Amino acid sequence: MSATERLAGAALGGRRLPGALGIAALLAAWALAAARWPPHVLPGPDVVLRTVLDERALLLHNAARTLWRVALGYGAAVGIGLPLAGLLAGSPLADRQVGSLLTLLRAIPPFAWTPILLLWLGIGDGSAAIIVFLGALFPIVRQARAGFAAVPPALLLAARNLGASPRIYWIDVVLPGAAPMVFSGLRLGWALAWMSVVAAELVGADGGLGQMILDARNLARPDLAIAGMVAIGALAAASEGLLTAAERHTLRWRP
Amino acid sequence: MAPLSPAVTRWGLVAALLGLWELGGRTLVTDPRTALFLPLPSTIALAAAALARDGTLLAAIVRSAGRVAAGAGAAVLVGVPVGAVIATWPRLGAALDAPLRLVRPVPPVAWVPLTLLWFGVGERQQLAILAFAALLVVVAGTTDAVAGVPPALLSAARNLGERRLLLRVAVPAALPGVAAAVREGVGTAWFVLVAAEFVSASEGLGVLILEGRDLLEPARTFVGMGALAACGAVTDLALAALQRRWTRWT
Amino acid sequence: MLRRLSVSALVVLATACSQPPAPDAAVPSRASGTAGAAVSAEAAPADDPAARGWPLPYTPVSDASVAWLKSQGWWPLQIGYFADVPGYSAHMPVMKDLKLLEKRGIEVNYTSFQSGPPILEAFLAGQTQVTHYGDFPFWNTVDKGVPAVAYAVTGTNVExxxxxxxxxxxxxxxxxxxxxxxxxxxxxxxxxxxxxxxxxxxxxxxxxxxxxxxxxxxxxxxxxxxxxxxxxxxxxxxxxxxxxxxxxxxxxxxxxxVYPYYFATGYEFLRREIHEHAPDVAQAVADATIEALLAVRHDPDRAAALYVSDPRAKAWSKDAARAQIDRYVTLYKPTYKYLHAGFWSAEDARVVAAQHAAGRLKRARDATDLATDFAPDYLATTFEKLGWAVPARPVFLPEGWAGEVGKPPYPPYDNARTLTTPQAFPAAGDLR
Structure with a gap:
């Protein structure tokens, strides 16, 4: 084992135990607080665990609906956002005009659109997906645009002078150069997409984890609400992990 | 041809869209019920004037801004030290960081029902959810900022034997990152404010937005959204200017 | 260093957990009141209890009850009510405005809620001790183990x-x-x-x-x-x-x-402990409820204006609130608030059975068992003070009503759709 590896091992070992202790402390504090309150006010970790197991069908069903909405909105944000970023990076006029519009729209928290969207579109997947789209679009566009703009102009000139086809130009020259920032935007957009979908569903949607948490409130089932939160957290974390792994795999050619 | 004035090149598209909206609304739409759901820009402007005149708009802005300030303030007071600790002491830092990292993927909005259970409906609950949301962001940003201080800088200061110098070196080096974290925290607070107010406030911009739906006066909703955007932008610009100042003298 | 920090963190956490959450005074109404001494008719200059038909003097609650409430941390007493269902709660802003509980020696804090979970959560978490909501959530509350007794019906036949x-x-x-x-x-x-x-x-x-x-x-x-x-x-x-x-x-x-299928109602209720340990407080609440109702009947316009002055009731214009009051509060004899234990337990037995079958309630309960959560005697005492007879059955059932409670479909009965004029009061048999 090299000195670096030994150091790394020691550092990890040095951090893992306190990390576990920290989580244990959190769970202990939760259990302590729950002991002072009746289960219909604050259920303890054991109650929540049992609820998660008992209601896993419901949780899975709602998780699927939420994931679908996130996928719809996020997919649209990527599908529209990346080309849009390319346009903004390429054309100063478009950058100013569309950029101003985006700046205005970006300032409105996506969640603020829910009442209007409920009026216009009702409770279907559309409203939630649009909120997700609005949440994810701006970070994706902003980071991707910065990424595209950051590709060294010399490289672009060289590619053009060498007669690169549009396909090679975009896929082999521009994208790899812009990739790190694009990914950063994709990750940020994903996090915001999750925040947005939960917020949208909490107000009124047809099914979904946020809706389930809302219903749990109406029925005075905080254990179900917490179970829903656990599910959301787990899904968000898992999907973020997948995204990071995809990023590492794609960028593995970088030193 | 003379070059177009910068204002046109910047805002031409926005103005054109607004014009289309107004014209289209006046000419193409025949169902009177549509007005109940989609107001024209002119209607929105009139509503904004009315709300400004009777003081509702200002009161809403003051309330919401106050909540954001209080929540973000609390988050900064707690979050910056915690973030610094996490970056400086590895073991204690890991102990503090692990539960935060566990909780972070859950969107702050999902906590709203629980905070209602614990704090009841009211200002404490609003503060709790805003502070919590901002806290997670501030801690993460501060940790990165402090951890990003070049070790060479620190060891150089240490070698020179001055412990005070350590502070005088580390703090300015981390400050830009911390400023960025604070800015993000405030932005997050504005982001979450709407959700918080939707659920349990009786006055504020989020309430204004919701009222537009409840009263079927969507112009009011748009006024609220516009004011919210403006407030968020103004605070962000102010903090950005502050951040630039801090970055400059380090 | 690590140990000191963790210890202080745990201490902070423990302290935070030991504070019971308190309702926020977002709609504050702190009133001072003196308990113990006989509260005479020191009404505000404009207030005239006699005009609305309430006999003075007010009966103050006992010192022992006040002390007991304080010992529970229920002083001031926290009252919750709907801000946006005038059919249920038109009398509450009036009760607050006229300080009817303070005049009986109870310090009170009122919190209004928009319809939805918060009013339920507040009672479940012990933040309010007196509140009201529908029958469905009331049985849910009791099933969850929060002891409560209902002393009155909220609104009758709210559609x-x-x-x-x-x-x-x-x-x-x-x-x-x-x-x-x-x-x-x-x-x-x-x-x-x-x-x-x-x-x-x-x-x-x-x-x-x-x-x-x-x-x-x-x-x-x-x-x-x-x-x-x-x-x-x-x-x-x-x-x-x-x-x-x-x-x-x-x-x-x-x-x-809903009318042919289900007599839907809500209950006004309070913590059972108050019923058991400080019944004079419960009686004062019942008295104040009826007095407030009389005030609404006396001046419904003012009641409507008070109602919409709450920021949480902003969605309703004064005229809309007044219309609701006309439909659900002043339409019936004031004795409509009486809780007929046999009638409502028979009707709600269906609700409870359905909830239990759906897994919402843990315990199956029959009508006799449900009636143990009712405390109609408080209003009976109130009516006695006023010289009113306790109606034999709910006031919206007309003479010779052919139906049987608990067995729908129900033949027509008095409600906002069938009545063109308010029920006469007092009519024959209404007074003792």
Whole structure:
């Protein structure tokens, strides 16, 4: 084992135990607080665990609906956002005009659109997906645009002078150069997409984890609400992990 | 041809869209019920004037801004030290960081029902959810900022034997990152404010937005959204200017 | 260093956990009151209890009760009520404004809630000790182990209705069966609208939601959303004043209402401990309730104005609030508030059985058992003070009503749709 590896091992070992202790402390504090309150006010970790197991069908069903909405909105944000970023990076006029519009729209928290969207579109997947789209679009566009703009102009000139086809130009020259920032935007957009979908569903949607948490409130089932939160957290974390792994795999050619 | 004035090149598209909206609304739409759901820009402007005149708009802005300030303030007071600790002491830092990292993927909005259970409906609950949301962001940003201080800088200061110098070196080096974290925290607070107010406030911009739906006066909703955007932008610009100042003298 | 920090962190956490959450004074009404000494008729210059028919002097609560309330941390007493259901709570802002409980020696703090979970959560968490909401959530509350007794009925025959958009192909409840697909009905879960749908479904041969071949499924949402009849729903089930809102704005039309299937009501209730340890406090609350009701009858316009002065009631104009008061409060004899234990336990036995079957309630309870959570004697005492006779049965059942409670469909009875003028009071037999 090299000195670096030994150091790394020691550092990890040095951090893992306190990390576990920290989580244990959190769970202990939760259990302590729950002991002072009746289960219909604050259920303890054991109650929540049992609820998660008992209601896993419901949780899975709602998780699927939420994931679908996130996928719809996020997919649209990527599908529209990346080309849009390319346009903004390429054309100063478009950058100013569309950029101003985006700046205005970006300032409105996506969640603020829910009442209007409920009026216009009702409770279907559309409203939630649009909120997700609005949440994810701006970070994706902003980071991707910065990424595209950051590709060294010399490289672009060289590619053009060498007669690169549009396909090679975009896929082999521009994208790899812009990739790190694009990914950063994709990750940020994903996090915001999750925040947005939960917020949208909490107000009124047809099914979904946020809706389930809302219903749990109406029925005075905080254990179900917490179970829903656990599910959301787990899904968000898992999907973020997948995204990071995809990023590492794609960028593995970088030193 | 003379070059177009910068204002046109910047805002031409926005103005054109607004014009289309107004014209289209006046000419193409025949169902009177549509007005109940989609107001024209002119209607929105009139509503904004009315709300400004009777003081509702200002009161809403003051309330919401106050909540954001209080929540973000609390988050900064707690979050910056915690973030610094996490970056400086590895073991204690890991102990503090692990539960935060566990909780972070859950969107702050999902906590709203629980905070209602614990704090009841009211200002404490609003503060709790805003502070919590901002806290997670501030801690993460501060940790990165402090951890990003070049070790060479620190060891150089240490070698020179001055412990005070350590502070005088580390703090300015981390400050830009911390400023960025604070800015993000405030932005997050504005982001979450709407959700918080939707659920349990009786006055504020989020309430204004919701009222537009409840009263079927969507112009009011748009006024609220516009004011919210403006407030968020103004605070962000102010903090950005502050951040630039801090970055400059380090 | 690590140990010191963790210890202090735990101490902070423990301290935080030991504070019981308190309701916020977002709609504050702190009133000072002196307990113990006999409170004479020192009404505010404009206030004249005699004008509304309340006999002075006020009976103050005992020092022992005050001390007991303080020992529970229930001083001032926290009262919750709906800000946006005038049919239930028109008398509450009046009670607050006239300081009717303070005049009886009780220090009180009022909190208004928009309809929805918060008022339920507040009582469950012990933040309020006196409150009201529908029968469905009341039984849920008791089942969860929070001890409560109901002393009065909130509003009588507050309409719950099934609304559809103007262009909907549905025209009656029976149409739900033949729609050919699973319909989506928006309503607030846990509200009595949910049971209305079940009762309506049973009468019309619909399969219950979630079961085989269900005709409909529920989309949970707040009343404020449901009243907009949002796209994505085929129908909504809402209670008044949301019914009136939707109809007045032309958002939908009514195809069915609750009256033939279910006597929906709400209960005014308080913590059972107060009933057991400080019954004079419960009596004072019951007295103040009826006195406030008399004040509403005496000046409904002022009651409406007070009602909409609450920021949480902003959605309702004074005229709309007044209309609701006319439909549900002043339409009936004031004795409508009396809680007929036999009647309501028989009706609610159906609700409880359905909730239990759906897994919402842990315990199965029959009518006799349910009646143990009722405390109608407080109002009986109040009526005695006023010289009113306790009505033999609910005032909205006309003479010779042929139906039997608990067995729908119900023959017509007095409600806002069948009565053209308010019930006469006092009529023959109303007074002792």
């Amino acid at each position: 719950a209705a099934l609304l559809v958009r103007p262009d909907s192909p549905l025209h009656s409840a029976a149409d739900l069966k033949n729609a050919g697909k699973e319909l989506v009905i928006g309503t607030t879960l846990g509200s009595y609208c949910e049971f209305y749908l079940l009762a309506m479904g049973t009468q019309n041969g619909l399969a219950a939601p979630g079961g085989e071949g269900a005709s409909y499924r529920l989309a949970g949402m707040s009343m404020r959303e449901a009243q907009l009849l949002p796209a994505g729903t085929d129908a909504v089930a809402v209670f008044d004043p949301h019914v009136t809102f939707a109809l007045d704005k032309g958002l939908g039309r009514r195809i069915d209402d």
